[in-house]
Amino acid sequence: MKILVCIKQVPGSNNVEVDPVTGVLKRDGAASKMNPYDLYALELAVSLAERFGGTVETLTMGPPQAKAVIVESVCMGASRGTVLSDRKFAGADVLATSYTLSQGVRKLGDFDLIFCGKQTTDGDTAQVGAELAEALGIPNVTGVLSVEEIKDGEVFLTAALDNRVLTLKAKMPCLLSVGADINTPRLPSYRILREVKEEQVRFLSFEDFPDREEKHYGLNGSATQVERIFPPEKNTEKKTVEGGVEEMAEALFGLIQSRKLL
Amino acid sequence: MGKLKIHPSLVTESAAKELTKLCPFGAIEYEEKENRLEINSACRMCRLCVKKGPAGVITYEEDQKTEEPGHALWRGVCVYVDHTGGEIHRVSYELLGKAKELAAVTGEPVYALLIGSGVTEAGRSLLRYGADRVYVYDREELSEFLVEPYAELFFRWIGEVHPSAVLVGATELGRALAPRVAARCKTGLTADCTALEMKENGELVQIRPAFGGNIMAQIVCPNRRPQFCTVRYKVFPEPTPGKEAVGELISLPVPEEALRSGVDVLSVTEKPKETDISEADVIVAVGRGAMSDAGLALAGELADALGGIVACTRPLAEGNRMDAKRQIGLSGRTVKPKFILCLGISGAVQFAAGMKGSDCIVAINKDKNAPIFDIAHFGIVGDVFEIVPLLLEKIREVRSHVS
Structure with a gap:
C-alpha cells in the first residue's frame, strides 16, 4: 500500500500586524514549523503503514526552506518526501494550490491513500484537501476520526460530520482529511535525523509537471485576488478602566448588575 | 493577474538588503557574490516590495486580459x-x-x-x-x-x-x-x-x-x-x-x-448532546494569561455565578487545557452571546473573528496594549487574579442579601 501525506510549513507564530501609518505588514521573525494539524494525519498514515504494510511519502509546496518539514516527516516515519518549489507557484490561492499539489501527485505516481490535515494554522481555510481530491478525481472524506480496516481496495473508517459520527466505507484511491486530536503524534526521531539521506528529500518544479501551462499556477492560476489588506476596525465606543483593583472590580460588578446578569 | 519583475540593473547590495528585510514572508533572497536577487515561492503577491521597496527594483507587470469573463x-x-x-x-x-x-x-x-x-x-x-x-x-x-x-x-x-x-x-x-x-x-x-x-x-x-x-x-x-x-x-x-x-x-x-459515490455510509450515530458554546448567552472566555489551574477555577466559578459557560482561545485547546469544542475563533466556534468576559486574552484576529458580534465585550488584561482592548466595549487593565476574586466576593455578598 502506498500512502501520501500532504503537509505544510507554517510560521511558528501568528503575530502579524499592519503598521497603521505605513501600511506595511510586520511579521515577527519566529521560526517556522510543521502545521500542527498535519501531525495527526502523518501519525495516522505511519501507524496504518505499520499495521497493514506499506510506505508513507510526504508532499509539500513552499519555498526551498520547506525542506525542513519533509525532513521532520522522515524522522516521524515517512520513507521520503517531495517539495514542490517554484517561483511560478507564488501567490497561489486554494484553487491554484490544490491544482499544483495534484500535479505533484500525478508526477509522483499512484497512491492508495492520500492524507491531509484538517486545516493549516496560517491559512485556516480547511479547503485544500477537498479541492485536491476534486483535482485528482478521487473520493474524499473530511473529519476522519479513525481507520478501522483496509481490505479488498476499500478503507473502513469513522468520520465526524457536525453532530454525528458516520461509519463509512470508501473505495481506494481516496483522500482523507484527518480531524484534530485523534491520536498522539510520535516525536521525530533524532536517530533517524542523523541518517537522513539527500535522496530522501526531492525537489520538483514547474518544469517537472505533466501540465506546463503557466496560467494554471500561482497568482495566474488563482481565481481569487486580495484587493487590499487592512488592520481590523477598532471599537470606537469603548470604555477603559485603569486604577486600583477595588475600583476596577467595582466597575465590573456595576456593569454586570446593569446587564441584569445576577 | 500578473507577476513581479526584478530589474537586475537596479539591484545593489543595499537595495537588496532593504527588500529582503521588507518582505514579511521571507520570499526575497539575495545572492551576494553574484549580486542576484530572487523571489521564491513563499511570495504571497502582497506587492509590498513594489510599493514600499526601493523604486523600480521590483515592479509589477499586469498581464494582458486573455479571458472574457462573460x-x-x-x-x-x-x-x-x-x-x-x-x-x-x-x-x-x-x-x-x-x-x-x-x-x-x-x-x-x-x-x-x-x-x-x-x-x-x-x-x-x-x-x-x-x-x-x-x-x-x-x-x-x-x-x-x-x-x-x-x-x-x-x-x-x-x-x-x-x-x-x-x-x-x-x-x-x-x-x-x-x-x-x-x-x-x-x-x-x-x-x-x-x-x-x-x-x-x-x-x-x-x-x-x-x-x-x-x-x-x-x-x-x-x-x-x-x-x-x-x-x-x-x-x-x-x-x-x-x-x-x-x-x-x-x-x-x-x-x-x-x-455515483466512492463512499458509502454504513451507519450513523448521533453525538451525545454537548454544551454548544455558540448557543450560550453568557461566556467567560479564558486565554493564555489565565490558563493556569487557578485561572480556570476562577473562570468556572464566575461562569457559574453569571449563569454562563466557560470557553477558551486556541492555545488552551491546542495544549489540551480545555476541550477543542470550547474554543472560540476561526479554528474553533463563532459565538454571539449577550455578554462575554475575556480573561487574559490578547485578542488576535483569529480569536476576535469568532466573537466580535457579541453584544457586550468585556476584557481584563494586564497589557494595556493588547489588541483585545480595541474590540472590547469595556476594558479593564489589570490582573485577572486580583480582580476576579474581588468580583466573586461582591457577587456572593449580593446573593446572600437576596436570599
Missing part, C-alpha cells in the same frame, strides 16, 4: 441550504437574509438550493425568508450526505442557473461540500467570511481575517463565476420571516448517474 450570463445570489434530515440549519436563514441584501444592490434574484430526501416541505418554508426561487433535488438515495452526489447535483445546478454568487454555511458539511463544487467550477472559494458586500458591477467583496494574524483581507474573484464563499453560523443576523411566501418552488429531477 459575467452578464451570471445572475443572482444563491444560498446552499444546510440541513440534517430536513431540519434546516439556522445559518441558512442568516445567509438568506444576507443574500437578499446583496442581491438588492444589483436587482438580481435570490435562490435557495436544497438537496436531500423528503426535503420539499422544508424548501417551501424558505420562501418566507426572501428566496425568489427555491430549487429542490429530492430523492431517497440522497438521505445521507455524500460529497460526490451532492457536489455533482450542485455543479449541474450551477451550470443551468448560472448564479453570480454562492453562499454556503461553514458547517462541517458546508466545508466538505463547497470546496469540491468550487474546484469543479474552477472558481475561487473564500472560507469563513466575516463581512460581504456587493459592488454595483456584481463583484462580491469578501472580507476575512488573513495570514493567521491581526489582518483583514478584502478578497474578490474578478475573472471567474460563480463567486463562492462560506460563512460561519452567527456571523450575520437571522431575518424575521415574512407572513406570506413569495416566489416559487422548483423540483428538479435527480438523474441516476449523478448518484
Whole structure:
C-alpha cells in the first residue's frame, strides 16, 4: 500500500500586524514549523503503514526552506518526501494550490491513500484537501476520526460530520482529511535525523509537471485576488478602566448588575 | 493577474538588503557574490516590495486580459441550504437574509438550493425568508450526505442557473461540500467570511481575517463565476420571516448517474448532546494569561455565578487545557452571546473573528496594549487574579442579601 501525506510549513507564530501609518505588514521573525494539524494525519498514515504494510511519502509546496518539514516527516516515519518549489507557484490561492499539489501527485505516481490535515494554522481555510481530491478525481472524506480496516481496495473508517459520527466505507484511491486530536503524534526521531539521506528529500518544479501551462499556477492560476489588506476596525465606543483593583472590580460588578446578569 | 519583475540593473547590495528585510514572508533572497536577487515561492503577491521597496527594483507587470469573463450570463445570489434530515440549519436563514441584501444592490434574484430526501416541505418554508426561487433535488438515495452526489447535483445546478454568487454555511458539511463544487467550477472559494458586500458591477467583496494574524483581507474573484464563499453560523443576523411566501418552488429531477459515490455510509450515530458554546448567552472566555489551574477555577466559578459557560482561545485547546469544542475563533466556534468576559486574552484576529458580534465585550488584561482592548466595549487593565476574586466576593455578598 502506498500512502501520501500532504503537509505544510507554517510560521511558528501568528503575530502579524499592519503598521497603521505605513501600511506595511510586520511579521515577527519566529521560526517556522510543521502545521500542527498535519501531525495527526502523518501519525495516522505511519501507524496504518505499520499495521497493514506499506510506505508513507510526504508532499509539500513552499519555498526551498520547506525542506525542513519533509525532513521532520522522515524522522516521524515517512520513507521520503517531495517539495514542490517554484517561483511560478507564488501567490497561489486554494484553487491554484490544490491544482499544483495534484500535479505533484500525478508526477509522483499512484497512491492508495492520500492524507491531509484538517486545516493549516496560517491559512485556516480547511479547503485544500477537498479541492485536491476534486483535482485528482478521487473520493474524499473530511473529519476522519479513525481507520478501522483496509481490505479488498476499500478503507473502513469513522468520520465526524457536525453532530454525528458516520461509519463509512470508501473505495481506494481516496483522500482523507484527518480531524484534530485523534491520536498522539510520535516525536521525530533524532536517530533517524542523523541518517537522513539527500535522496530522501526531492525537489520538483514547474518544469517537472505533466501540465506546463503557466496560467494554471500561482497568482495566474488563482481565481481569487486580495484587493487590499487592512488592520481590523477598532471599537470606537469603548470604555477603559485603569486604577486600583477595588475600583476596577467595582466597575465590573456595576456593569454586570446593569446587564441584569445576577 | 500578473507577476513581479526584478530589474537586475537596479539591484545593489543595499537595495537588496532593504527588500529582503521588507518582505514579511521571507520570499526575497539575495545572492551576494553574484549580486542576484530572487523571489521564491513563499511570495504571497502582497506587492509590498513594489510599493514600499526601493523604486523600480521590483515592479509589477499586469498581464494582458486573455479571458472574457462573460459575467452578464451570471445572475443572482444563491444560498446552499444546510440541513440534517430536513431540519434546516439556522445559518441558512442568516445567509438568506444576507443574500437578499446583496442581491438588492444589483436587482438580481435570490435562490435557495436544497438537496436531500423528503426535503420539499422544508424548501417551501424558505420562501418566507426572501428566496425568489427555491430549487429542490429530492430523492431517497440522497438521505445521507455524500460529497460526490451532492457536489455533482450542485455543479449541474450551477451550470443551468448560472448564479453570480454562492453562499454556503461553514458547517462541517458546508466545508466538505463547497470546496469540491468550487474546484469543479474552477472558481475561487473564500472560507469563513466575516463581512460581504456587493459592488454595483456584481463583484462580491469578501472580507476575512488573513495570514493567521491581526489582518483583514478584502478578497474578490474578478475573472471567474460563480463567486463562492462560506460563512460561519452567527456571523450575520437571522431575518424575521415574512407572513406570506413569495416566489416559487422548483423540483428538479435527480438523474441516476449523478448518484455515483466512492463512499458509502454504513451507519450513523448521533453525538451525545454537548454544551454548544455558540448557543450560550453568557461566556467567560479564558486565554493564555489565565490558563493556569487557578485561572480556570476562577473562570468556572464566575461562569457559574453569571449563569454562563466557560470557553477558551486556541492555545488552551491546542495544549489540551480545555476541550477543542470550547474554543472560540476561526479554528474553533463563532459565538454571539449577550455578554462575554475575556480573561487574559490578547485578542488576535483569529480569536476576535469568532466573537466580535457579541453584544457586550468585556476584557481584563494586564497589557494595556493588547489588541483585545480595541474590540472590547469595556476594558479593564489589570490582573485577572486580583480582580476576579474581588468580583466573586461582591457577587456572593449580593446573593446572600437576596436570599
